[in-house]
Amino acid sequence: MAEGLRERKKRETRQRISDIATGLFLEHGFLTVTIADVAEAADVSVNTVYNYFPAKEDLFFDRxxxxxxxxxxxxxxxxxxxxxxxxxxxxxxxxxxxxxxxxxxxxxxxxxxxxxxxxxxxxxxxxxxxxxxxxxxxxxxxxxxxxxxxxxxxxxxxxxxxxxxxxxxxxxxxxxxxxxxxxxxxxxxxxxxxxxxxxxxxxxxxxxxxxxx
CATH class of the missing domain: 1.10.357 (Tetracycline Repressor; domain 2)
Incomplete structure (x- = not known):
């Protein structure tokens, strides 16, 4: 059960980061927004963002x-x-x-x-x-x-x-x-x-x- 909760939390975190990044890209443009901007808006570390999304483009094409x-x-x-x-x-x-x-x-x-x-x-x-x-x-x-x-x-x-x-x-x-x-x-x-x-x-x-x- 604990393993299932951890996996669900990871999915939720990934989705939240992706949604926040998409909103920033749409508002400010892909080239203007940095991974640091995404991390700050999502209240996570830059490393956490990279753990889920190895490249910035992955944030935009998450699906x-x-x-x-x-x-x-x-x-x-x-x-x-x-x-x-x-x-x-x-x-x-x-x-x-x-x-x-x-x-x-x-x-x-x-x-x-x-x-x-x-x-x-x-x-x-x-x-x-x-x-x-x-x-x-x-x-x-x-x-x-x-x-x-x-x-x-x-x-x-x-x-x-x-x-x-x-x-x-x-x-x-x-x-x-x-x-x-x-x-x-x-x-x-x-x-x-x-x-x-x-x-x-x-x-x-x-x-x-x-x-x-």
């Missing part, structure tokens, strides 16, 4: 692990008779129809995106995250299809699916920064997803179809 694994989760959860690409398209459509904050369809998302655009280290980390998303999805597709290590197809399909995901997020980010209404943007994203699906080849759309369980 990146969930983002990296998202496409793989959608692919693994695809329905019987559904391909990997169609599963991702379905999930993105559902998020857009729900005007979901998970894909940036919310007031205030423009502040988040501006912080990234104004900070080269964050733009660099975002690029790295996109590569991690691709690599994680490639590994998932290889596992789901049983493709051998030398088969290039899982990587190529992962690139196509990652492009779908990235295009949607880039479009939403751009429109929200422009001050658009989330409801309006969500409708445009649904049209965009239809356009994207029309561009995809049958080979992409029919890759990794789940058979009967």
């Amino acid at each position: 990146s692990a969930g983002v990296v694994e998202q496409l793989s989760r959608w692919v693994r959860g695809r329905d019987e008779g559904e391909s990997a690409a169609r599963a991702v398209l379905r999930e993105l459509r559902a998020e857009a129809e729900a005007v979901s904050p998970r894909i940036g369809l919310m007031q205030g998302y423009d502040r988040f995106m501006r912080v990234i655009h104004e900070a080269p280290p964050l733009r660099s980390r975002l690029w790295s995250l996109q590569q991690e998303i691709h690599d994680h999805l490639e590994a998932t597709l290889r596992e789901e299809t049983g493709a051998p290590d030398g088969d290039p197809l899982p990587g190529l399909i992962a690139g196509q699916i990652s492009w779908i995901h990235q295009t949607v997020f880039v479009t939403i980010g751009r429109e929200m920064v422009a001050g658009r209404n989330p409801d309006e943007v969500s409708r445009e994203v649904l049209v965009l997803l239809d356009d994207i699906e029309e561009l995809l080849s049958e080979k992409v759309l029919n890759y990794a179809v789940r058979g009967a369980q």
Whole structure:
């Protein structure tokens, strides 16, 4: 029981530091705020912050692990008779129809995106995250299809699916920064997803179809 309490306290401390850091970054900018500023605001030592977040960028992208694994989760959860690409398209459509904050369809998302655009280290980390998303999805597709290590197809399909995901997020980010209404943007994203699906080849759309369980 004591071990469980310690772990819960660690999670709470980590979350509190992350929330405080995000607020400071949004208010003052990523480059202006220091780790010492975060530590002071959170009433912890600088070393404590580094114990939870090895790099300053980790404070801003605290939930990146969930983002990296998202496409793989959608692919693994695809329905019987559904391909990997169609599963991702379905999930993105559902998020857009729900005007979901998970894909940036919310007031205030423009502040988040501006912080990234104004900070080269964050733009660099975002690029790295996109590569991690691709690599994680490639590994998932290889596992789901049983493709051998030398088969290039899982990587190529992962690139196509990652492009779908990235295009949607880039479009939403751009429109929200422009001050658009989330409801309006969500409708445009649904049209965009239809356009994207029309561009995809049958080979992409029919890759990794789940058979009967």
